[in-house]
Amino acid sequence: MLQAHARATQALDTQMRSEHHLSVSSYEVLMFLGDAPDRRMRMSEIADGVLLSRSGLTRLVDRLCQLGYVTRCAAETDGRGQYAELTDAGAEKLRAARRTHLRGVREVFLGRLSPTDQIALGEIWKRFLATDPAGGGC
Amino acid sequence: MLQAHARATQALDTQMRSEHHLSVSSYEVLMFLGDAPDRRMRMSEIADGVLLSRSGLTRLVDRLCQLGYVTRCAAETDGRGQYAELTDAGAEKLRAARRTHLRGVREVFLGRLSPTDQIALGEIWKRFLATDPAGGGC
DNA sequence: CACGAGTAGTTGCAGGTACAACTATAGCAG
DNA sequence: CTGCTATAGTTGTACCTGCAACTACTCGTG
Numbered sequence: 001m002l003q004a005h006a007r008a009t010q011a012l013d014t015q016m017r018s019e020h021h022l023s024v025s026s027y028e029v030l031m032f033l034g035d036a037p038d039r040r041m042r043m044s045e046i047a048d049g050v051l052l053s054r055s056g057l058t059r060l061v062d063r064l065c066q067l068g069y070v071t072r073c074a075a076e077t078d079g080r081g082q083y084a085e086l087t088d089a090g091a092e093k094l095r096a097a098r099r100t101h102l103r104g105v106r107e108v109f110l111g112r113l114s115p116t117d118q119i120a121l122g123e124i125w126k127r128f129l130a131t132d133p134a135g136g137g138c
Numbered sequence: 139m140l141q142a143h144a145r146a147t148q149a150l151d152t153q154m155r156s157e158h159h160l161s162v163s164s165y166e167v168l169m170f171l172g173d174a175p176d177r178r179m180r181m182s183e184i185a186d187g188v189l190l191s192r193s194g195l196t197r198l199v200d201r202l203c204q205l206g207y208v209t210r211c212a213a214e215t216d217g218r219g220q221y222a223e224l225t226d227a228g229a230e231k232l233r234a235a236r237r238t239h240l241r242g243v244r245e246v247f248l249g250r251l252s253p254t255d256q257i258a259l260g261e262i263w264k265r266f267l268a269t270d271p272a273g274g275g276c
Numbered sequence: 277c278a279c280g281a282g283t284a285g286t287t288g289c290a291g292g293t294a295c296a297a298c299t300a301t302a303g304c305a306g
Numbered sequence: 307c308t309g310c311t312a313t314a315g316t317t318g319t320a321c322c323t324g325c326a327a328c329t330a331c332t333c334g335t336g
């Protein structure tokens with residue numbers, strides 16, 4: 001049962017990689033930045049959202065930087081802080097990737113589950129997350 | 139929604155590592171072997187079940203070998219083939235790990251979902267898998 | 277201002293994984 | 307038997323990730 005999910009996410013990951021040369025983690029970072037005000041976020045905020053360690057995020061942002069999808073800038077108010085900011089190229093990439101992702105999700109999940117199941121699943125996960133908002137699973 | 143699962147499996151993985159020094163992949167291999175006739179399976183059979191590449195499995199089995207939980211032996215009928223076979227120590231480890239795992243699953247999932255949700259979830263996943271028995275996700 | 281505790285982020289290192297290339301064997305056609 | 311193709315598994319390499327250690331900065335206290 002857990003396998004089902006593993007296969008599904010792996011399929012999405014592979015699709016994302018082959019079509020955009022982007023890992024799902026990278027895509028998530030882009031998504032967060034795209035939704036954030038001013039398209040920028042603190043490093044640690046992203047790390048929490050993306051479910052990646054800080055060191056992992058540092059390196060991931062480095063890669064995205066090299067690709068030109070984000071830029072970094074120091075926080076004005078906090079000398080320790082770093083912002084990651086989505087560039088125009090990154091926003092463009094995000095748009096393209098989002099299309100792929102939504103299509104993938106449709107294919108993998110929605111194409112195989114009845115609408116009632118989809119709704120039920122959404123409700124269940126919602127309740128599941130509600131029991132532990134911090135997500136600190138155990 | 140996908141995050142929920144990621145967090146949950148990661149929690150299980152961490153628990154398994156800390157209590158038994160075993161990754162979930164290793165545990166899965168042990169499980170498959172434990173359920174197999176004669177406690178042995180072909181390398182590629184395991185790789186398919188565990189959702190790991192062949193090279194990944196080779197190295198994982200190597201590690202389990204070093205730990206003394208499995209042994210390898212060539213297939214009699216096929217000179218290319220290799221069997222992985224669970225040792226007594228491996229079987230013992232599996233029993234201990236299974237207890238941890240079941241407890242972990244209870245804590246993470248069953249403790250947070252109502253019984254009706256649990257049943258519904260089971261049904262939905264069953265139908266999901268039924269749409270693609272090969273599991274070749276996309 | 278000086279100092280100690282805490283926080284943000286980066287870097288060294290090790291572990292685990294996939295991909296591609298490789299070896300060895302099987303199975304079939306001639 | 308020889309040669310060709312396919313299959314099983316292993317190895318070289320590179321990537322990604324986390325942990326622990328580290329640097330740099332902030333904040334509160336004296």
